[in-house]
């Protein structure tokens with residue numbers, strides 16, 4: 782069904798910035814067609830997982846952006862946390878994989894979040910990519926075809 786992505790993202794931001802008492806900056810490209818045909822609850826869950834992780838694995842502010850590029854909607858979630866090694870970047874989308882660090886253990890969780898997120902996005906014909914540097918932070922980007 783038609784889903785308004787802008788509203789969906791704003792809802793996630795509202796919910797998690799309150800839950801974590803965290804600054805989440807939202808950058809919205811203006812004049813984009815932000816309606817996509819999607820499963821609204823699933824898409825909400827996918828975005829929620831990324832922003833929730835950014836909050837769990839960093840303690841600074843978070844940047845979220847929504848833009849349109851080549852007929853795709855791009856949603857990027859940037860954090861300034863510990864980042865991930867090249868090796869871990871290959872593995873984190875696997876079910877039950879968790880980076881063995883005190884931080885992950887402390888944050889709790891099962892290691893399913895990113896696997897679920899990836900499955901949801903791929904079911905919508907999109908993909909998810911990561912750009913990360915150890916000790917600098919991570920950016921996860923969801924691409925959804927319109």
Ligand code: ATP
Nearest residue numbers: 834835838873878879880885890891892893894895
């Ligand atoms: P849950 O299933 O409850 O979400 P989880 O957060 O451990 O548990 P994933 O969301 O799949 O599961 O994440 C897998 C692992 O990837 C995490 O345990 C963490 O080590 C690492 N990770 C995920 N997001 C980030 C991030 N933004 N910065 C650094 N590490 C991350």
